[in-house]
Amino acid sequence: xxxxxxxxxxxxxxxxxxxxxxxxxxxxxxxxxxxxxxxxxxxxxxxxxxxxxxxxxxxxxxxxxxxxxxxxxxxxxxxxxxxxxxxxxxxxxxxxxxxxxxxxxxxxxxxxxxxxxxxxxxxxxxxxxxxxxxxxxxxxxxxxxxxxxxxxxxxxxxxxxxxxxxxx
Amino acid sequence: xxxxxxxxxxxxxxxxxxxxxxxxxxxxxxxxxxxxxxxxxxxxxxxxxxxxxxxxxxxxxxxxxxxxxxxxxxxxxxxxxxxxxxxxxxxxxxxxxxxxxxxxxxxxxxxxxxxxxxxxxxxxxxxxxxxxxxxxxxxxxxxxxxxxxxxxxxxxxxxxxxxxxxxxxxxxxxxxxxxxxxxxxxxxxxxxx
Numbered sequence: 001x002x003x004x005x006x007x008x009x010x011x012x013x014x015x016x017x018x019x020x021x022x023x024x025x026x027x028x029x030x031x032x033x034x035x036x037x038x039x040x041x042x043x044x045x046x047x048x049x050x051x052x053x054x055x056x057x058x059x060x061x062x063x064x065x066x067x068x069x070x071x072x073x074x075x076x077x078x079x080x081x082x083x084x085x086x087x088x089x090x091x092x093x094x095x096x097x098x099x100x101x102x103x104x105x106x107x108x109x110x111x112x113x114x115x116x117x118x119x120x121x122x123x124x125x126x127x128x129x130x131x132x133x134x135x136x137x138x139x140x141x142x143x144x145x146x147x148x149x150x151x152x153x154x155x156x157x158x159x160x161x162x163x164x165x166x167x168x
Numbered sequence: 169x170x171x172x173x174x175x176x177x178x179x180x181x182x183x184x185x186x187x188x189x190x191x192x193x194x195x196x197x198x199x200x201x202x203x204x205x206x207x208x209x210x211x212x213x214x215x216x217x218x219x220x221x222x223x224x225x226x227x228x229x230x231x232x233x234x235x236x237x238x239x240x241x242x243x244x245x246x247x248x249x250x251x252x253x254x255x256x257x258x259x260x261x262x263x264x265x266x267x268x269x270x271x272x273x274x275x276x277x278x279x280x281x282x283x284x285x286x287x288x289x290x291x292x293x294x295x296x297x298x299x300x301x302x303x304x305x306x307x308x309x310x311x312x313x314x315x316x317x318x319x320x321x322x323x324x325x326x327x328x329x330x331x332x333x334x335x336x337x338x339x340x341x342x343x344x345x346x347x348x349x350x351x352x353x354x355x356x357x358x359x360x361x
Contacts, residue, residue: 013344013351015315022316025294030200030214035192038218042188042225051229052183 173237181228192221198238198318199245205313206249206306216252220245242318242328246310253306293356300350308343315340 013021047053079085127133171179171190179187199220204213224244231240301309314325325336 013348015340015344018312018344018347019316019319021293021297025297027197027201027317028204028210028213029197030217034196034200034214034217035189038192038196038221039185039189041218041222042192043185045222045226048226048229052181054180054185054188055183056185 174233177228177231177233177237180225188225191224195221195238195241199241201317202242202245202310202313203249205301205309205317207252208302212252216248217245220248223248236324239320239324239327242314243330246328246330249306249310296351296354296356297347299354300347303350304343304346308339308346311336311339312343312347 043054079089128137171187173191173194176187176191176194180191196217200213200217203216203220204210207213207216220241224241227244231237301312304312310329311325314320314328320328322333322336325331326333329336331339
């Protein structure tokens with residue numbers, strides 16, 4: 001049985017009809033490795049005179065890094081070879097090291113202090129969490145409140161003469 | 169915004185590897201598509217497409233920026249494929265087995281409204297078309313690929329193939345006629361709707 005032709009295929013195809021037919025056919029594609037393989041072949045190819053060889057971006061970057069490092073190293077060697085610059089650089093380096101050490105000590109001390117406070121806070125919090133600890137804290141609070149109240153009453157009693165005043 | 173062809177060519181001439189890589193990525197399908205249509209062997213077509221890009225790279229400094237770059241590149245691919253065809257080194261496969269020349273069938277556009285039967289029928293039609301194209305002569309296959317797959321106009325086909333305008337038109341006419349005959353032989357005859 002002949003299939004029904006959805007695009008009304010004629011005896012001789014027209015330009016438009018063939019285009020419409022071929023739109024349904026995916027164009028062939030090379031394998032995934034095609035670009036990498038082609039680039040390898042291109043790199044191997046000898047170039048005509050006057051043409052620049054292809055540069056790999058990573059190779060260029062590494063080249064520039066090497067140039068910068070070389071220049072920096074040369075400048076350092078030049079500076080170190082001169083006595084004045086050498087002593088100046090030594091002083092600069094020793095100051096830098098000393099400042100670095102001081103900063104490290106400061107930071108170390110700070111960390112130790114914070115550690116003491118945090119340990120104490122943790123111990124108090126743990127103690128307070130027990131029944132005995134809570135009772136002790138409540139008792140201390142009550143005693144403090146009573147003491148403050150008594151002191152206040154003592155200071156506020158204007159009608160009574162002080163023992164100190166009588167004596168003086 | 170992606171770089172233009174001319175910018176990429178200038179970059180590659182200046183030694184930028186990424187510029188030429190972009191060119192290869194951009195044109196791998198058209199170049200390979202044209203060559204595989206002519207030689208019908210996917211593995212050989214890949215080798216030839218690679219040759220075409222290498223030749224293009226070597227000749228990049230001769231490219232005239234006033235010309236269309238795709239046409240220039242397809243001209244190189246055309247010569248590479250024609251040389252292969254002339255060498256006669258092509259492995260001729262039985263016609264029944266030539267449908268899978270590296271291409272994959274896909275569903276036709278607007279299949280959402282179509283019934284499964286219609287979709288199947290359209291896929292079969294695409295397969296038949298691949299078979300019919302594979303039965304054409306290499307020069308017919310080339311002009312069909314350039315005209316209908318690459319969507320080029322006659323002037324561009326003339327530029328790429330180096331054939332006179334009249335020859336291109338008559339080749340296309342004969343190719344269409346032959347295609348219709350092959351399609352009929354494969355069971356796809358005109359409907360009387």
